[in-house]
Amino acid sequence: AQSVTQLGSHVSVSEGALVLLRCNYSSSVPPYLFWYVQYPNQGLQLLLKYTTGATLVKGINGFEAEFKKSETSFHLTKPSAHMSDAAEYFCAVSEEGSSNTGKLIFGQGTTLQVKP
């Protein structure tokens, strides 16, 4: 069965510092992996996705993530945090292309706080 674990429910960084949000997954077939961001009282916005090919994926707002099969990880990074990055971040896995419907399985989320 698929599952997603986000290590750290709350991460706090200073403005300009490196952002690292951790995500580990389990999947019985090659996964599709996603990071979404959710601002207060809003829906989810897709930051980036990994399907096949290059394991380093670049997304919007300067975020990127690297798929590491050997570590079953898909950590999200940004070199320099901005105040506007403060939000809830969700990692998700999908098994599209298998017998699965392509539904997304989400982690519990990580709240990113950015201090001035």
Add this chain to the structure above:
Amino acid sequence: ETGVTQSPTHLIKTRGQQVTLRCSSQSGHNTVSWYQQALGQGPQFIFQYYREEENGRGNFPPRFSGLQFPNYSSELNVNALELDDSALYLCASSLGGTAGQFFGPGTRLTVL
């Protein structure tokens, strides 16, 4: 291009009542998925509709049902509301495949 829209934005119901939530998919998207997000949790998959047919269901009881219309818009119906049904209900549309799912702003349901 219009994104995913949902209505209403907020809704308050009492236990035992029934509710219908609506979703208009992004232009050209033929697949709609519904998720329930309880406070402080990640979204949980309810079900997915593809070309008006249910195409997978999560671990939700039958009192959660849905429809998809020929224009690919969708409804989520919940009967016999329970207090634990209080949550943000998210609709996401996609073309399937590897395109990813695009979410609407959600409907906040409160059951008293």
